[in-house]
Amino acid sequence: MTDQIFPSEPRWKALLAACVTDPKQVAERFDVDPDRLAAAIRRFPMRINPYYLSLIRWPGDPIWRQAVPDPAELTDAAGTAEPLCEEEQSPVPGLIHRYPDRVVLLAADQCAMFCRFCMRKRRVGKVAAEEERIAAGVDYVRSTQAVHEVILSGGDPLMLDDSRLARLLEAIRAIDHVRLVRIHSRMPCTLPQRITDDLVRMLRVFQPLYLITHFNHPDEITDRSREACARLADAGIPLGCQTVLLKGVNDDPAVMHHLMEMLLVMRVRPYYLHQLDRVHGTVHFRVPLEKGLSIMRHLRGRLSGMGVPHYMVDLPGGGGKVPLTPDYVVSRDRSVWRLRNGEGRVFSYPV
Ligand SMILES: *Cc1c(COP(=O)(O)O)cnc(C)c1O
Numbered sequence: 224m225t226d227q228i229f230p231s232e233p234r235w236k237a238l239l240a241a242c243v244t245d246p247k248q249v250a251e252r253f254d255v256d257p258d259r260l261a262a263a264i265r266r267f268p269m270r271i272n273p274y275y276l277s278l279i280r281w282p283g284d285p286i287w288r289q290a291v292p293d294p295a296e297l298t299d300a301a302g303t304a305e306p307l308c309e310e311e312q313s314p315v316p317g318l319i320h321r322y323p324d325r326v327v328l329l330a331a332d333q334c335a336m337f338c339r340f341c342m343r344k345r346r347v348g349k350v351a352a353e354e355e356r357i358a359a360g361v362d363y364v365r366s367t368q369a370v371h372e373v374i375l376s377g378g379d380p381l382m383l384d385d386s387r388l389a390r391l392l393e394a395i396r397a398i399d400h401v402r403l404v405r406i407h408s409r410m411p412c413t414l415p416q417r418i419t420d421d422l423v424r425m426l427r428v429f430q431p432l433y434l435i436t437h438f439n440h441p442d443e444i445t446d447r448s449r450e451a452c453a454r455l456a457d458a459g460i461p462l463g464c465q466t467v468l469l470k471g472v473n474d475d476p477a478v479m480h481h482l483m484e485m486l487l488v489m490r491v492r493p494y495y496l497h498q499l500d501r502v503h504g505t506v507h508f509r510v511p512l513e514k515g516l517s518i519m520r521h522l523r524g525r526l527s528g529m530g531v532p533h534y535m536v537d538l539p540g541g542g543g544k545v546p547l548t549p550d551y552v553v554s555r556d557r558s559v560w561r562l563r564n565g566e567g568r569v570f571s572y573p574v
Contacts, residue, residue: 235416236384239335243271249291253282263292267504268348270337275413278442285440285472288508289338295507296339302503304345308541318360321543324371325403328360330391331378335414340469340508342500342537347378361394364401372403381410381417385425392429404429407465409437411491415451427458435463435494439473441481449489456490463494466532467508468518474510476521483522483530493532498547500537512536512547520549524565 243249246264249271250257260269271290278286312321317329334347341347364370373395380388395401406426410417411434426432434455438444455462464486466473473479483493498515499508515534522531533546553561559571 233416233419235335235414235419238272238274238414238416241273242335243273243276244269246292252276253279255282259294260292263294263296263504267292267296267339267344268337270334270348272335272414274416274447275336278445280442283471284442286442288469288471289340289439290336292339293507296504299504299506301506301509302501303539304503306501306539307342307537308539309343312541315356315359315363317356318363320363320367320370321541323369325374326360326364326367326370326372327374327376328357328364329377330357330375330380330388331382333382334377334379335382335410335417338409340467340499340502340505342502343378344502344504357391358394361391361398364395365398368400371400372405373401374405374407376407379408379410380406381408381422385422389425392426392432396429403431403433405433405435407435407437411436411451411455411462412438412443412448415445415447418451418454420454423454423458423460426455426460430459433461433463435465436491437465437467438482438486438491439466439469441478441485444482444485444489452489452491462489462491464491464532465495465497466493467497467499468510468515468534469499469508470510471508474514474518476518479518480522480526483526483532487527487530493530495544496532496534498534498536501539516547516549519547520565523549 246257246260246269249255249260269292275286275290279290280286309319312319314320319327332347337348364373375391383391392404395404452462466482468474473482486493496515496519498512499505499510519531519534534548535544535546537544551563553563553569559573561569562572563569
């Protein structure tokens with residue numbers, strides 16, 4: 224029966240089935256020592272689909288660093304497993320209710336690629352997002368009038384196949400007090416083949432629907448990812464991007480500038496630049512706040528204002544996100560403030 228409806232398996236499923244999970248497969252391709260990867264993989268699984276793997280140009284490049292385990296993951300004394308205390312803010316498992324009006328529903332436990340810097344490294348690929356658990360999350364939303372927005376995250380919600388995702392979106396859309404639905408997915412970047420015409424046709428029924436994707440480096444922008452974003456944008460789905468500030472990947476003003484500009488050209492609006500959460504096994508990616516601020520200072524004024532993201536820190540202990548901005552205020556007197564512009568010149572401005 225299923226075979227008649229889907230005469231051939233979609234390409235994205237075949238790519239997922241061919242994911243690299245064994246260090247030997249990486250070692251064979253790149254001539255590196257598999258033992259260097261094996262210990263980290265025992266703690267935090269590896270999963271790289273063939274498309275994302277094909278973007279690696281050399282061991283240690285910005286794509287490699289995001290996807291291939293590093294022995295430093297096991298030497299991280301500074302991180303904690305769950306600094307954001309998401310589990311304490313979960314009224315039902317797999318649903319995080321931190322802000323009054325919106326919830327995050329973890330709709331999948333898998334991804335097309337396991338990012339080595341993942342904030343949910345403790346659970347992705349380990350904790351099953353079962354159908355009943357997701358249904359309990361939807362029940363919570365239904366019985367909680369204050370929730371006006373549901374954010375599907377995970378794992379990657381686009382790991383669900385079209386029919387399961389459609390059923391979930393239908394159930395959410397049927398709730399009167401839910402006004403907005405947002406999908407957080409890295410697939411336009413890590414497996415753009417997932418963005419099929421069928422998927423887009425299905426998603427456009429559930430407007431208003433926003434899709435926030437996640438690109439970290441210009442090397443991730445290919446003809447394939449451009450096409451995926453174009454399909455979504457053509458269907459009237461507004462696109463945003465969350466980027467994570469990562470040492471050795473994008474902690475460079477010129478790289479960040481180039482990335483943000485390329486995103487705008489793809490009709491993807493940079494939304495957040497995240498300071499990395501202090502999660503276990505991610506120490507080698509940490510960038511000091513001061514450096515993040517200096518990148519923000521570089522972007523403002525040189526790049527279309529639409530391309531300047533908010534630089535966000537998610538406070539430990541479940542305090543929520545706060546934006547950091549370079550300090551443009553030099554002094555505040557009762558009648559006049561002194562403000563510094565992007566070039567460093569100071570101006571007086573009457574309050
Ligand atoms: C980041 C986050 C959101 C969404 O925040 P926005 O600022 O609206 O993008 C919602 N809930 C939780 C728990 C979050 O961590």
